[in-house]
Amino acid sequence: MLKPNNSWTWYYDQKDDSLMLDLGDDMVFRVAIPTKHLVPTAFEKSTFTVDDATVYQSFIEGISDLDLSAPRKAELALNAVAASRFHKPLMPKSWFFQNLEGDCTPVQAEIVTLYTESGKGNYLVIENSGCASLCMLADVEPLSLTSTKDMKFCEVIKVMNDRMEAFQVEVEVAPMSFALVG
Template sequence: MLKPTDSWTWYYDHKDDSLMLDLGEEMVFRVSIPTKHLVTSAFERTVFTVDDATIYQGFLENIAQLELSAPRKVELALNAVAASRFHKPMMPKSWFFETQQGGCEPENGDVVTLQTEFGAAKYLVIENSGCASLCMLADVEPLALTSTKEMTFCDTIKVMNDRMQAFVNEMPVNFALVG
């Protein structure tokens, strides 16, 4: 896994019109958040802080059970850190998702499932603001929201918490019969 260092730096690349993370050793990570969703501080060069590193490690731990390759987990975690630090506040767009019986009260970093009429997908909760949460798609396969609109890996959306269902990783249990 990619380990944060004190040399990592956030910066905005005007040529590519994207927020970037300089990882050193000629490696650069391009953040998936569209420019229109970035707060003004995203356009200033800043260091990858100790808080960023802590949040990154927390996201990595919480997504460890997802069936993603190691590079995809790092991509998701880095995009999630960028979203937690640089994403503009947004209004919920819950109408795409079905209300769940009981809903859930997710915490930052939780993995939840959201259901549309076209399917279900796993999302990483970036920030819970009380009754709604900023979520990032954690499935590599796109999820159709309508017949003409879909979300792709690492896209963000804010959703009311009553639309969420806690993700439960159903691992096969092997029992040994003894005696």
Template sequence: MLKPNNSWMWYYDQQNDALMLDLGDDMIFRVAIPTKHLIPCAFTKTVFTVDDATTYQTFIENLNQLDLSAPRKAELALNAVAASRFHKPLMPKSWFFQELSEGLEPEQGDVVTLLTEFGEANYLVIENTGCASLCMMANIAPLTLTVSKEMAFCEVIKVMNNRMKSLEIEQESVVRFALVG
């Protein structure tokens, strides 16, 4: 598992037209956020801060409840840190998702489920702005939003909180019997 340190650096790579994170030891992480969605400070070389490390740890701890490999969890968490720091503000696009009778008040790092008429997927909450939250797709398989639009792993969307439901984890039931006699 990746452990953040003070040598990590964010920088924008002109050649690859992407925000990158230099992890040291010849490891470079390419952020999944499209360039057009980056705020201006993303184009300046900056250090991976203590706040970034804290946010990363929050995301990693909450992702443990998902059935993802360790590398996929790290990928999702690093993309989520980048989104929390460098993503332009978005307007909610809640119309893709079913409204629920009771909404949530999610916190940063919570994993929630959103439903469309075509299926459902888990999302990592990056930021709650009151009545809506910036969320990142946490499923490997794409989710169909409409007949012509899908969301992929690590894509970001802002959604009203009344579209979210708590993550339900299926647990194997264990039946124990006492032997008597």
């Protein structure tokens, strides 16, 4: 698993038209946020701060129960840190998801489940702004929002909290066998 350090650097790569994170040792991470969704500070070189490292660790802990490989978890967590720091504010687009009329009050780094007409997806909460939360798709498989629109791994959307359900860890129970005695 990646361990953050103070040599990591955020920078915008004009050639690739992407926000990048230089991890040192000739490793560079390309952030999944489209350029049009970046705040102006994303275009300035900056260090990966202690706050970034703290947020990264909380995201890593929050996604620990997801069925993802270690590299995918690191990718999700790094994209989540970038979104929490550099993503422009969004208006909610809750109409894609079923209203559950629940009482979900998600916190940063929590996993929630959202339901569409065609399925469900697990999302990582980037931030809760009261009645709505910025969420990142945490499933590797795309989620169909409509017949013509899909969300991909690490894409973000803002959704009203009444559309969310707390994530339930699915535990596979092995069949029990009994020995007859007597």
